[in-house]
Amino acid sequence: KNQVEQSPQSLIILEGKNCTLQCNYTVSPFSNLRWYKQDTGRGPVSLTIMTFSENTKSNGRYTATLDADTKQSSLHITASQLSDSASYICVVSASRKAGNMLTFGGGTRLMVKP
């Protein structure tokens, strides 16, 4: 069964600090891995999409890494801001087709405090 596990479930950090969110997956065959940011009451917004050949991808202060051998990904947030408070969702796509092949993690709830 395809699964995506994220840790921690929730995290509180002070504004300006860095943090790293983890994602482990058992999805086969692997196509790509995505990180989404979901603000409260809003739909998820795409941050990065990585295929197995991409080890790292950045989007501003967000840097995602992927180790396809160990089936792990991380999302690193640098110099956190209050607006980073949200849920961060790891999504893994199986095969070459999207359709129903997206497996969603349960998310990490991040709270940035002043």
Added chain:
Amino acid sequence: GAGVSQSPSNKVTEKGKDVELRCDPISGHTALYWYRQRLGQGLEFLIYFQGNSAPDKSGLPSDRFSAERTGESVSTLTIQRTQQEDSAVYLCASSRTTGGREKLFFGSGTQLSVL
């Protein structure tokens, strides 16, 4: 519109009533997806459309759930005889195609509360 639009944003209904949720995807997006997100949980796949056809309905939780899409545009998700366990946020997303690397664009969801 510029993004995926869903309506209503909130719906409160009584157990046993039928509800219709609407999704307007981004213009030109052929793929449309419905997901359910229960409080504090991850997204559950319900159904997706490629054009007007739905190749995969396996995610629909029961025969009380149905969806249709017309004109490769708006989609409606219908829940008949609602139950309290149907309470959740129903998210719609669209993408240009169903290709594996296509970015999904999500609406803000419909918060459904069944009393």
